[in-house]
Amino acid sequence: MSPLAITTRDTATGPVLHVAGDLDHGTADELRALAAALPLRAGQRLVLDLSRLRFCDSSGLTALLAARNLALAARADIALAAVPVRTLRTIRLVGLDRVFALYPDTAAALTA
């Protein structure tokens, strides 16, 4: 069990959230709250860097979807970067790979 740790970085194209640790029933709300507090503007892109994500369950997926809804409501974009293998598998299984733009790393997500 690793606690959730999220760091925020501002870039020219929009905020990057580095999400590390476990995203589960107990911690998902933290991500949702943080995403809701981001000053997202239309045309920006919100990137979630998941390279240090260790675990993600359905509550974690909910948080990602909530972040997506927030981005859409602000008329911004959302992308997932460096999704770990296990989480990628789940995302593919439930068809969310056609819902989220997926990139191998943050750099790719920012320049796309």
Place this chain on the structure above:
Amino acid sequence: MDVLRRNNVTVTGDPQGPAVVLAHGFGCDQNLWRLTAPALAEAHRVVLFDYVGAGRSDLSAFREERYRDLAGYAQDAVEVCRALDLRDAVFVGHSVSAMIGVLAARQAPEHIGALVMVAPSPRYVDDVGYRGGFSAEDVDELLASLESNYLGWSSAMAPVIMGNPERPELGRELTNSFCATDPDMARVFARTTFLSDSRSDLASVRVPTLVLECAHDAIAPREVGAFVHAAIPGSELVTLDATGHCPQLSAPEATSAAILEFLARRR
């Protein structure tokens, strides 16, 4: 469970001599007999033990369902006799332990051949036509105060017993466990003791019995001694010129003399 360990059994004296079992009553443990056991040990095999819940017995063996009845304690006594394979032993019981002895002798006549009752009482609460020494309110108050004062009871009772200048032979090996007991288990023993009524068991005694009472005993008044003597067929009554409820401590020579005299006549 090894009974000898469970009941903290101590055996002293002459291994070839006739067996004498010393059983403590409520409120104490085998240390109660410290001042009288040596005299008895000269010519007898003396067995001391603690009932489960008292003294240095194995407290983990305590079960409230068993020990809230005198039969549970009698079972302890029988199991001790059985574990040592005692034959024709004299069971010396103090206070309520005298009644426990009655039950034990009935249950195991092959082990127990005679009874000595020291300051016995078959019932502590007064009844119609019977003076036990305590009113029902007294006992309620007692049990309530045990409940509320247990902090006092437990904290006070871990004294260090230094050598007694009158009894140099007791020396340094006096333990500091005198009357130390688990307060919850003591409470169970207290309830069992003070709410018990063994009067009807007395008539069934079939072994030679000595009743030793004290001249001034607030807990087992003279009427009780007389009652017990009258109820047990063929019993003897000796009144010790002693004050208080523990003659084996307040008048140890007279107590052991009376017991030895009874033991000698059995030969």
Place this chain on the structure above:
Amino acid sequence: MMCGTGHEPEPGGAGGTDAVFAALLEDSAEELYETAPCGYLSTLMDGTIAKVNATLLGWLGLTRDEVVGRMRFADLLTVGGRLYHETHFAPLLRMQGSVGGIALELRTGEGGRLPVLVSSAVKRGGDGEPLLIRTTVFDARDRHAYEQELLRRRQEAEQARRQAETDRGRLQEALAVLQRSLLPAALPTVPGLEAVAHYHTASPDQLGGDFYDLFPLGGGRWAFFLGDVCGKGPKAAAVTSLTRYTLHAAALHDPDPVAVLTTLNTVLLERYSAGDPRFCTAVVGTLEAEPGGDRFTVRLASGGHPPALVLRANGDCDFLPTPGGVLVGVLPDPTFTPAATTLSPGDALLLYTDGLTEARIGPERALYGEEALQEFAAGYAGASPRALVEALTGLLDGFGDGLDDDTALLALGVPAPGAAADGPR
């Protein structure tokens, strides 16, 4: 000492000061004894009171005449104290020569009780013979009050603990009732088919989000579904309830599996807001007996759900793939992938939720995974659905705390030739 006022100092200097103090104090041994802040008592060896100080008499509410030579120390105590005195205090005093700090209670004037601390020592004569007992009595009301407070707190804590236990028991009971309401009490009997389900709870404290059902559509057709609402607890349970009823109603209206999932998708999207998205994975399908035969046609569609397993009488065990389906309740324009198969005698279809495949096993807590499930189930190809579900139940039990999600299982099978289906027709 007065100073700073310009007055003359007291006459006599140092010696004069002592005299002044002595005069002020008026100490005599007598007065010290009588009016000490504690009680003093001397008794003969049998307890008869020989001397007592005024302080103690005051506490007792008795006069000297009533006490000296007439009462014993034990008479001053409550019944409990008297007993304690006989069985502990007096013997200890005999053996040790002194006892200290024993908590007792004195009986006072109007039937009251005064908690005290008592210390006694035996005074001996020149030849060592014990002569009398000297006792000091300290007012222990404060200490007693403190002890009572401690006891009271202890009892309160004990009571709170017991109340919490009861409450917890009631909560678990309520949750269990709710949980049961989210699942069918029993599966109906489908002629020519054996249907077995099992729900395995990972945590008795949390409502899980898995659901399943099997029900008639009329005209010899049956509908089934199995799925997993995201999240746990009461909110998820509400979604589960809505999902079940929606799927049920939609299937009765139009049993096409893709249409059913699309309806559910619309309902979930409409009902739940962007800030609190609720979705589920689900497999929905229909069963229809082939006319004149003993085979069943299965049509199903999946919304992001793990693929079903088809076990064949000849020992084959393969997934029925439904790639491309998406979670239900997320997209306004979702894709749900249909699939179909036929079940012949000895065949079975197994639906499950990902609590099973996501279980962590072994020292590295690796995922159990779909391949392992396939291998395990293959051992039961050709066996009855009941045997398969029982074996899987055993497997789930064996996962112990590697399971952190609920698991639902639904097995639908056509009895092998010669074997009767479970349950009454």
